[in-house]
Amino acid sequence: MTRVLITGANRGVGLALVHQYASAGSEVIACCRDPQNAQELQNLARNSGDRVKIMQLDVADQASISALKQAVGVQPIDILINNAGINGTPKPQSANCIDAENWMLTMRINALGPILVAQALRDNILHSSEKKVVAISSVYGSITKDYGAGYASSRERYAYRSSKAALNNIMHALARDWAADGVLVGILDPGFVRTDMTGELGRTSSSSISAEESASGLKDRIAQLTTETSGEFQRFWGEPIPW
Template sequence: MTTVLITGANRGIGLELVRQYTAEGAQVIACCRDPAKADALKELVASSDGRVRILQLDVADETSIASLKDVLGDEPIDILINNAGIGSGGLAASSIEPNNWMTATRVNALAPMLIAQTLRDNLKRSTEKKLVAISSATGSIANNRGGGYAYRASKAALNSGMRGLSRDWYDDGVIVGMFDPGWVATDMTAGQPAYISVEESAHGLICQIAELTPATSGIFQDYRGVRIRW
């Protein structure tokens, strides 16, 4: 049975990934900051025949990441999906704010690297060995049109880090994928026009993750499999 660990699993794309992977028969480890308030996740646990577990994880807290490893021990993880992330508002070049920038970078770029590093052996012990980061097309330097500077920079940093791991961990058999989920209707995009549903995005992501191979490790693409310029 495939084991999938998903961060930021209490809402939006993360929650839908839990729902769809569970429907496919996977064993899902759903991580979020406050399990006590994750009512939708609890409903999935109740209907999953024991295939969904909720574990506490604050991705911005190194102690929390270490505690997650303590709970998991040497359990193999086939697919590790770094989904947790935050927006930073529509910051313009005239309103760069240091704390905002550093928080976005810590959560969106550094946390996935620390989680990958901490759970590397769990990935290596598995059959699929897939490390996935939910990125954003706005992290493409080639397509950068300005605005949202902190968010764009954090996603570009995420892509750079994951691209590096795809090379450094190649001999371990770890396959790395970076995906733009599309402009999805979630809490993060509330009040803005969104083009696709969370169900469509999650389905596309799962299909593309299934198609990842050593030959495509380190590729930046969207939920449809369309490659994105760096």
Template sequence: MRSVLITGANRGIGLALARQYATEGARIFACCRDPDGADKLRELTASSGGRLQMVQLDVADERSIASLKSTVGDQPIDILINNAGISGLSADRIEAAGYIATMRVNALAPMLVAQTLRENLTNSTEKKLVAITSIMGSISTAGGGKYAYRASKAALNNGMRGLSRDWARDGILVALLNPGWVQTEMVSGQTAYISAEECARGLIQQIAALTPATSGVFQDYRGVRIRW
């Protein structure tokens, strides 16, 4: 049975991914910061026939990442999806604490989670490491504003691109996927153009289509290549 781990699975794109992989019959580690407050994820867990397991994970906390490893043990993970992210506490201002927090969650945490679960990936059948990034991480198309968020996603892209080269020797494939402009809490109040469900369908298709040729390539949820 395919095994999938998703960070930030309690709402938005992460929850939609968990729902669709559950429908496909996968075994799912659904990670979230606050399992007690994750009502929709708990409902999904209850209807999953024991295939979905909720796991507490704050990606900004290294002890929490270590505890995730204790929970997962040496079980193989076919698809590891680094989805948890924040839009940037400092928004359009340049403010140290917010900037660092954004870098920590969006850029550093996916690298730490990947390193912590590297053996679980290596020992799986599919060996797919996924980062949900953003078009805002593209340097060549960058506009102004949202400095911390843009910088964090550019750093995420660069780090994951490096892993796609270095971990290829273990057969690990890395997907760097921009989800599009999606109707979630992150962009509430804006006119995002696709639902989380449509986005998740596209992401799952791209993850299924991932090959050594597309590993480490910056793409969107439809498979369209994005300039760095």
């Protein structure tokens, strides 16, 4: 049976991924910062026939990552999905105004967290059949193409954009460095998804998609990861994204 570990699994894209993998018969280790208050995830786990197990994880906290490794033990993990992320607000991060502390937190969660979690679970991944590490990135991490230029808010996302560009660079390097061990790395944009992260803009935009639609595309991309596509930056429908 495929075992999938998903970070930031209590809401948004992460919760939709838990639902879809569990429905497809996978075992899911659903990680979140505050399991006690993750009502939807708890309901999902309760009705999953023991396929969904909830574990605590704050990706910005090294002690929490170490505790997760302890809790997971030697179980193989076929697919690690680094989904947890923040958008770098509440204060704008723009050409004229930088909130340094929040920028560093954004880097810590979005860029550093995924590689720390991958390193902690490296043996679990290597002992699995599929050996896949996935980063949920964003087109906002692209440097050559100014995605989101039409939205005023994109000019206030310096921290978010740079954190996703850093994440892309890290995961691209990981694809190269763990390739000899058979590890495949996916770097995927989930689309413009109606979640807490996109808030009112996501709810009212005609171009936004549901978390279920996004998760379905991401799951297909992950299933289709090969040595040829490992390390590529792709949209959830498979189109490559320029770095």
